[in-house]
């Protein structure tokens with residue numbers, strides 16, 4: 001009997017440590033129908049160009065990702081691409097994107113294994129779905145279950161950026177996500193201009209996002 005209360009005390013002291021470690025990303029449900037964000041790479045003859053289009057999955061569980069990139073270098077791949085936390089500022093410098101979208105503390109050191117995508121950084125799209133081989137054009141589409149199109153939730157990416165890197169992680173090019181003009185039909189006020197540093201939150205019917213946000217706050221304390 002005495003030892004059981006001792007054990008409880010030990011567990012209590014260990015718990016905070018456990019929480020600071022990487023936790024599996026939950027599958028996102030309830031993404032609003034038709035919500036879509038596009039990152040269009042800048043036009044530069046010496047850099048890759050193209051688009052990353054991410055739309056709510058038709059069943060609301062995660063998103064549908066469409067990658068269409070051209071003019072890729074002949075060497076230096078496989079190229080990586082991630083969703084980064086910050087928007088690229090007016091300088092256009094990809095370093096202003098900051099770190100990766102990683103609300104559940106997948107670490108940089110952790111090797112993202114596509115067999116266990118829930119353990120990868122949420123923003124590590126090439127880690128979960130494959131990098132881009134050397135060459136001129138790359139087109140792929142897939143469902144990612146861990147991204148959210150619901151503003152205010154931990155895995156929301158619509159106010160963030162995408163960065164394409166060489167295999168050695170040097171940045172190649174980058175772009176901010178914006179809402180396509182007239183897309184979605186949810187009453188977004190702004191077009192796809194550059195000034196949108198904040199995203200107007202459309203009031204969708206579902207309120208499913210609230211609980212998950214609380215969990216993230218807990219985890220970021222002990223990163």
Ligand SMILES: [Cu+2]
Nearest residue numbers: 081082163165
């Ligand atoms: Cu990156």
